[in-house]
Amino acid sequence: MIPLEQVAIVGVAESEIGKVPHQTPAGMMAVAARAAAADAGLSLDDVDGIFATTPYHGVTVTTLSEYLGIRPRYYDGTDFGGCSFILHLRHAAAAIAAGMCDVALIAYASSQRSDRGRLVSSSETSAYELPYGAVYPITHNALIAARHMHDYGTTSEQLASVAVAARTWASRNPRAYAREPITVDDVLASPMMSSPLHRLDCCLLTDGGAAIIVARRDRVVDTSRAIHVLGAAESFTHRNIVAMPDLTTSAAAVTGPAAFEQAGLRPDDMDFAQLYDAFTIGPIIELEDLGFVPKGEAAAFFAEGRTQPAGDLPVNTNGGGLAYTHPGMLGLFLLAEAVRQLRGESGEAQVPDARVGLVHGIGGALASAATAVLARPEVRAA
Numbered sequence: 001m002i003p004l005e006q007v008a009i010v011g012v013a014e015s016e017i018g019k020v021p022h023q024t025p026a027g028m029m030a031v032a033a034r035a036a037a038a039d040a041g042l043s044l045d046d047v048d049g050i051f052a053t054t055p056y057h058g059v060t061v062t063t064l065s066e067y068l069g070i071r072p073r074y075y076d077g078t079d080f081g082g083c084s085f086i087l088h089l090r091h092a093a094a095a096i097a098a099g100m101c102d103v104a105l106i107a108y109a110s111s112q113r114s115d116r117g118r119l120v121s122s123s124e125t126s127a128y129e130l131p132y133g134a135v136y137p138i139t140h141n142a143l144i145a146a147r148h149m150h151d152y153g154t155t156s157e158q159l160a161s162v163a164v165a166a167r168t169w170a171s172r173n174p175r176a177y178a179r180e181p182i183t184v185d186d187v188l189a190s191p192m193m194s195s196p197l198h199r200l201d202c203c204l205l206t207d208g209g210a211a212i213i214v215a216r217r218d219r220v221v222d223t224s225r226a227i228h229v230l231g232a233a234e235s236f237t238h239r240n241i242v243a244m245p246d247l248t249t250s251a252a253a254v255t256g257p258a259a260f261e262q263a264g265l266r267p268d269d270m271d272f273a274q275l276y277d278a279f280t281i282g283p284i285i286e287l288e289d290l291g292f293v294p295k296g297e298a299a300a301f302f303a304e305g306r307t308q309p310a311g312d313l314p315v316n317t318n319g320g321g322l323a324y325t326h327p328g329m330l331g332l333f334l335l336a337e338a339v340r341q342l343r344g345e346s347g348e349a350q351v352p353d354a355r356v357g358l359v360h361g362i363g364g365a366l367a368s369a370a371t372a373v374l375a376r377p378e379v380r381a382a
Helices: 025-039 060-068 086-098 137-153 155-168 184-189 252-263 281-289 298-303 331-343
Strands: 007-014 049-052 074-076 102-109 193-194 208-216 227-236 271-276 356-363 368-375
Touching: 007 025, 007 049, 007 102, 007 331, 025 102, 025 155, 025 227, 049 060, 049 086, 060 074, 060 356, 074 086, 086 208, 086 356, 086 368, 102 331, 102 368, 137 193, 155 184, 155 227, 155 281, 155 331, 193 208, 208 271, 208 331, 227 331, 252 281, 252 356, 252 368, 271 281, 281 298, 281 356, 331 356, 331 368
Parallel strands: 049 074, 049 102, 271 356
Antiparallel strands: 007 208, 007 227, 102 208, 227 368, 356 368
């Protein structure tokens, strides 16, 4: 088991988000990286480990290292889709614990909104799905949603409540791309994209970059702002949707219990959850598989408002991919928001007395998964 107690997240930052036509993905990563290092009280000269991936570069780590003028002692360009950066957090912890680096930079950026119509994609066409007209990723998530409806009676109104909750949080976040509140009726009135998913059931299309700095404990400058990783896990179940073993069960059913066990905590101990929400069906299945609610009950949990600011489990407190930003891969932005919540830096969207929280990312159509349990300095694993 990776000795996570040896590391801490010490810096976090983002570039501009929304539409950023004046910056390249490498440029946005560099902006976020410099700001994250400054937030940590360090400089990029201290960085000796780089973890990064984007669909824009064949080997993102070398591109970013060259751009920043860093030749790292250790590097990792693992790409498992949107959850890659939560994997990178776990891999960075392992590298630091093994003495292979001391200060790790994790970075990502995309200009997919500015590039719309000529978007670079690393998703290859599936020979098993193309003959049936499947359009990645919306057809795949529509299949998952339809099966959840069939098995558990989930309704379009309940799916819509996930988007409503995201906008409610985004209305409290001045950086969010889509801040205007919406209703369930607004979601249902938006165009059908792939039944049963409407346009407002789908994530944003934005530009943006983010970076975090992970360091060995003795390199921490300000221990009061260092966020500890108590548990982390990663897994996958399939690559193509036709091979998904169960359309309503994701790899979160493996990573959630494993991360909680390592942390010595339970879902009930979490003050918030940052869940990957490329489509409204995602957080519903994730909430169930992670163990927050029994299977088939998450849709009602959202519809009852229990993930909103006055609810008992705040979810996606910056607005998530449905309302804050979604530049192709969301995982690093989920980590950034979790760190800000635990530091008490989320402004009007701050969860009172947040001490421990969960971050969960997915890759592909609920294909891969990574989960991390993060905590303030005073919290320790049981």
